Each structure stands twice: as C-alpha cells, then as structure tokens.
Amino acid sequence: MTSSSAAYGQPAQVPGPPAPPAGPRRGSALPWVLVAVLAVVAVVLGVLLGVRSGGAGDSEQQGFATPEEAVEFSTEQIAEGDAAGALTAWATDAQAENLDLVGTLERLRAFTPADTSSLPSDDKLFVGLAKTTRAGAAAEQYRRMTISLLLPDVDLDSTTPLEKGDVSAQDIVDELDSARLADLTAQRIDQVKGPGKLDENLAEAAKLVGADERREYVVLYELDGETYLGGVGVLRYGDDWQIDSLQSSFAGTAYGSLVAITSEEYDDLVADFSS
Structure with missing residues (x-):
C-alpha cells in the first residue's frame, strides 16, 4: 500500500533524516539594510529640500528659533x-x-463679513x-x-493715470522686474517697545489666535x-516664531x-521706543 502523500504513479519514499538548518545567505541581508537606510535618508532630504526650495513642501509652514530668523529668511526668499x-x-x-472667533467678535464688538479671516476654527x-484667505x-x-x-513714485492706494505722459504702460512693466530685488536685505530688526498697555494688547492678540506671545518689530531694509x-x-x-503681518501698528509703519x-532717522525711531 502506498502512502497517501506519494505523488501519483510514484512509490512512497521512506523519510530520511531532516536536513541541517540553512546557514546565513551571504550578501542578502546587507543590501536590504543599505536600501532601508538610503530610503530613510532620501525621505529626510526630500522633506528638507521640499521646504527650503519651494518644491513639494510649499504648503508646509515652518517655525524659527527667533523672530529675526523668520524675517531674514522671508526677506531672502523674496x-x-x-x-x-x-x-x-x-x-x-x-x-x-x-482662532477664538467668539473672543475676536466680542473684542471688535461687530461682525464684518468682509473680514475674510474671521471664520470658525x-x-x-x-x-x-x-488658511487660503490668510495666505x-x-x-x-x-x-x-x-x-x-x-x-516708489506710485501711490499704492490710488490710481495712476497713464495718459498724461509721465509714465507709460511699458514703463510699469519694465519696472516690475523681480530680478531687481536680488540684493534686498534686512539690515536691522528692532523690537518695538512701549507702555504696559502695548504689552497687554499684544498678549490679547496672541491669545485670540492661540499663540503664546506676539511681538512687533521695525525693520531697516536695504536695496x-x-x-x-x-x-x-x-x-x-x-x-x-512665525510672521503674522508686515506692519507694526504701534510704530505706525x-x-x-x-x-x-x-x-539716522531709523536710529531716532528706535530710540523713541525706550523714551
């Protein structure tokens, strides 16, 4: 009688001694380890380069160790x-x-639909x-x-007529060349300081958007x-630290x-903060 495990048409075989355990296969584990390590490195580099180069990480906002670093970085990008x-x-x-919408509306004592940032969080x-409207x-x-x-001679809050001959449409187009901004730098960044009421207002503004602190600075740019x-x-x-406005209300910018x-005028302005 043949064993039920025998292949059809073949005699049953008497089992022999078990085969010795297979030894390590040289050359197989190490390449996989290298592949895994390289994959991790590639992911990390991809994230870093994506944020810094404006690639896939364009929508990822980043924080900075100091306010000055945030201002300098954004200026460099421009x-x-x-x-x-x-x-x-x-x-x-x-x-x-x-955003604390209730707190914001209570502070403003009004709801203005035109304020595109006053939306439930x-x-x-x-x-x-x-997020889109704030951006x-x-x-x-x-x-x-x-x-x-x-x-610099154009009033940003009014219409500049072109028919008078002082400036042409082509003049506008020629001047609006971002390559001319290549040497823009933030030379000085100074914190705006004032009376205790200023600190209270800044603390309240931070609280309304869930932040731990808010500050204002004046910046001396050079081009x-x-x-x-x-x-x-x-x-x-x-x-x-992250930017929330290109304006200092207290300094009147x-x-x-x-x-x-x-x-010299900038020095005088900063000196007034301490007086």
Missing part, C-alpha cells in the same frame, strides 16, 4: 524670487486652526477657507512691499544702497509697503 518660500515663514495655518471647511492676505502684503520698492523702513508682527507657538528712511 530676494530670490520665491514667493511660496517666503510664505512658509508665516503663521497663517496656525492662526486659522486656533472648529469647522473643517472654514478652517480650509481661512492671500500675506501675499498681498508682499505685493505691496515689492511694488513700493520697484515703483541698491538705499534704506527703507518696514514693520513686522510675529507670533510664537511653543518654541517657534505702513501695511506691507516700505518707505525710504535714512539710517
């Missing part, structure tokens, strides 16, 4: 012609996700819309900054040997745009 990179230094996502749809507001401030540098005044508001979430100023 000088390099990378608008998306500059926006990664902003806190627009964190603000949209943490506990509703997925409105958070998504708020748009940040881009608008950079638009005002760059135009104020490239077209082609000329110096300009600008303002910046920053927020701290944990250990990370313009919204987004820069104005010509001498180094």
Whole structure:
C-alpha cells in the first residue's frame, strides 16, 4: 500500500533524516539594510529640500528659533524670487486652526463679513477657507512691499493715470522686474517697545489666535544702497516664531509697503521706543 502523500504513479519514499538548518545567505541581508537606510535618508532630504526650495513642501509652514530668523529668511526668499518660500515663514495655518472667533467678535464688538479671516476654527471647511484667505492676505502684503520698492513714485492706494505722459504702460512693466530685488536685505530688526498697555494688547492678540506671545518689530531694509523702513508682527507657538503681518501698528509703519528712511532717522525711531 502506498502512502497517501506519494505523488501519483510514484512509490512512497521512506523519510530520511531532516536536513541541517540553512546557514546565513551571504550578501542578502546587507543590501536590504543599505536600501532601508538610503530610503530613510532620501525621505529626510526630500522633506528638507521640499521646504527650503519651494518644491513639494510649499504648503508646509515652518517655525524659527527667533523672530529675526523668520524675517531674514522671508526677506531672502523674496530676494530670490520665491514667493511660496517666503510664505512658509508665516503663521497663517496656525492662526486659522486656533482662532477664538467668539473672543475676536466680542473684542471688535461687530461682525464684518468682509473680514475674510474671521471664520470658525472648529469647522473643517472654514478652517480650509481661512488658511487660503490668510495666505492671500500675506501675499498681498508682499505685493505691496515689492511694488513700493520697484515703483516708489506710485501711490499704492490710488490710481495712476497713464495718459498724461509721465509714465507709460511699458514703463510699469519694465519696472516690475523681480530680478531687481536680488540684493534686498534686512539690515536691522528692532523690537518695538512701549507702555504696559502695548504689552497687554499684544498678549490679547496672541491669545485670540492661540499663540503664546506676539511681538512687533521695525525693520531697516536695504536695496541698491538705499534704506527703507518696514514693520513686522510675529507670533510664537511653543518654541517657534512665525510672521503674522508686515506692519507694526504701534510704530505706525505702513501695511506691507516700505518707505525710504535714512539710517539716522531709523536710529531716532528706535530710540523713541525706550523714551
């Protein structure tokens, strides 16, 4: 009688002694380890390069160890012609996700539908819309900054007629060349300080967007040997500083745009903060 395990038409075989355990297969484990390590390295480099180069990580906002680093980084990105990179230094996502809408409306004592940032932070749809509109507001401030540098004689808040012959359509197009911003730098960044009421207002503003701290700074920019005044508001979430405005309300700087100023005038302005 044949064993039921025998193949059809073949006699049953008497089992022999078990085969010795297979030894390690040389050359198989090490390549897989290398592949795994290289894969991890590639992922890490991809994330870092994506954020820094404005690639796949364009929508990923980043924090900085100091407010100065955030301002310097965003300025460098504008000088390099990378608008998306500059926006990664902003806190627009964190603000949209943490806004205290009730507290904000109570402080304003009004609801203005035109204020596109006043949206609930506990509703997925409105958070998504708020992130987009806040990013748009940040881009608008950079638009005002760059135009104020490239077209300093143009009033940003009025219409410039072209039929008088002072400036032509081609003049406007020629001047709006972002390559001219390549040497833009932030030469000085000084914190705005004032009476106790200022600290209270800044603390309240931070609280309304879930931040731990808010500060305002004035910035001395330089481009082609000329110096300009600008303002910046920053927020701290944990250990990370991010930009929330290109304006210092207390220092009276313009919204987004820069104005010509001498180094001496800038020194006097900063000195007033301590007086």
